Amino acid sequence: MTTSSGLATKAAQSTDVSRERTGLRWENRAGTASSFPSRIVKVSTVNEIVAAVRQAALNGEQLHATGSGIATTGIAAACGVQIDTSQLRGMVRVDDKAGVATFLAGTTVDEAVAELEKYGATMVGAPGDGEATLGGAVSTGAHGYAPREASFSALIYGVTLVTTEGQVLTISERLNTQYLPAVRLSLGALGVIAEVTVRFRRNKALRVSRKRRDIERLIADIPEARAKTDFYRVDWRPHTDQAFLTVGWLEEDQPAIAAKTPPAELEAKPRKRSRVRARLAKFLPFLAPTIDRVANLFDRGDSEGVRSKRQISGDADYGLQVEYQFPTKNARAVVAAIEQLVAQDKKKFAAANVRISLVAGDSVWLSPAYAQDVVAVCMQLPGNFTSDNEKALREAENLFIDLGGLPNWGGWHTLNGPEAAYVMPRYGDFGHIRTDLDPHGRTDNPALRRLLAH
Known part of the structure; x- marks a missing residue:
């Protein structure tokens, strides 16, 4: 033995x-x-x-x-x-009757989506970042662009967790449920996530439309957009008053995805223009407003087609991101404050992009959408992590905190324990579960010590 x-x-x-x-x-x-x-x-x-x-x-x-x-x-x-966990990949099992599928936690979102498509199904709450692993997406509360869906963490069925003592725990809506609200968004502080069980539904075609719209009008229409759309994403160059809205609806009469991938050269042009725009703005920041207005003219708007959710591009050109989530009522004030911030320091924010999406409320203890629907506002900066970029990220974060936001844990942030305890009603409950599952603090690291100390 x-x-x-x-x-x-x-x-x-x-x-x-x-x-x-x-x-x-x-x-x-x-x-x-x-x-x-x-x-x-x-x-x-x-x-x-x-x-x-x-x-x-x-x-x-x-x-x-x-x-x-x-x-x-x-x-x-x-x-x-x-x-x-980069080799911890693949589907473990699927329960068609229950509408759930279990994957090893190192499987990426794109890999899991592709596997489910073989069953004529799509993942509920699939995160927007297709390169994220399922374990990483759960640990940080990643979200997608379905305005009536909560974050991925809130929508999973359960996880298999290996505690810091090597015990294997199956945690779901039926087993060890006392741990579920904490493990669904664990920050890597409770052990090692080995498997993630996701929900799926039968595929339907997603018809999307990309339109150029006034940013103020878009913000005013958020309540209607949340109620009536199945996909919602705004990309805004904050030097201008124009933004691009990608909005979509699931087609009830089409049970399978009938997406046609746009030609590679058409998909490459917007990304190439984005990189050129970022370089010009970096070296000629005083021209940023003019550059953005011209870039808006060249970007394709008013386009429509049947596409898969995975064909709607992510954020490959923006490695640096600070995202905070706000109560819907604060959206107008947030946009106005960003406009003022960018206008005051064109050099720091010359190449900035702002992405706005909608996330439904949930009951996950460390979720920024706990008990309320939110607007997710992400400031994106191209390039590497430099001292100038760090200053810009800090300025944006300070602004977001002042406006009542809570961070997306997958982005850059500096929130600490006392701040989290003050604004998150179930912060203390998470701490108790952390003590139960990792009593010796074996998952501690500088980020967790800053965040969990109180």
């Missing part, structure tokens, strides 16, 4: 990256956080996670999960054992 410690040692030895590579620098996608893990363990099964976690516990080591999609945040930036 193999003992647990023997199993842990054997699996860890078989999956550890050699110690010659120890000390490799880990960096998140945006370049805003980095660390030097003491050891890297690649895992491809739940049993390998259990073995790695138990070995770390025996050694008294800290542990942190990373993967291709978790790398958008700084949550995993710490020393200790890095559990690399």
Whole structure:
């Protein structure tokens, strides 16, 4: 009979990256956080996670999960054992009757969506970032662009969690439900998410229309848009009063997606123009308003077609993002404040883009949409994480906090424990669950210590 410690040692030895590579620098996608893990363990099964976690516990080591999609945040930036979930991919099982499917947590959103499409189904609440892993999306509360849907965290059915002692817990609406409101958005503070069970529905064609609209009018129409649309996203260059609205409706009479991918050259032109616009604005910030007005003229508007949700582009050109979510009633004040901020410092915000979307309220304890519908406002900056970009992000965040916003945990933010406790009614409840599942703080890192200290 193999003992647990023997199993842990054997699996860890078989999956550890050699110690010659120890000390490799880990960096998140945006370049805003980095660390030097003491050891890297690649895992491809739940049993390998259990073995790695138990070995770390025996050694008294800290542990942190990373993967291709978790790398958008700084949550995993710490020393200790890095559990690399990038090979933990694939569908585990599907329950057509219940309308749920279970995936290994390192599966990306795009991979899971593609797998479900084979069943003629689409994921409920699929995040807008297709490169994010399901485990990373759950940990940070990622959201999509369906205005009547809550965040991905709120809409999943459950997760399989490996606690910091190596215990495997199935947490769902039927099992270990006391942990569900915390585990649905865990910030990586409760253990390692091994599997995510998502909900799905039968596919319907999504007909989208992209139109150029006045930003003030768009904000005034948010309540109507939330009630009547199935897809809603606004892209706004804040030097101008014009924005681009991508809005869509699911077609009830078309049970399967009949999307036609636009020619590659047509899809490439807007992205190329966006990069040119960003470079010009960076070197000629005083011309930013003129550049943006001209760019608006060249962007395609008033286009319409039947498309898949995954064909609507994400934010590949904007690595730096600070997103806060606000009660719907605050939207007009937020837009006005952004206009003033950008006008006061054209140099810092010359190439900025603002993305606005809608997220429905939920009951997830650390969710910025807890108990209320919100408007998600994301300030995006191109390029690397420089001192000038950091100053711009801080100015935007200070503005968003003053206007009553709460952060999207997947973006850049500096919120700390006392601030979180003051504005989040279930913050204390999350802390109690954290103590239950990680009593020794083995998932601690600088970001979590800042956020969970109170």
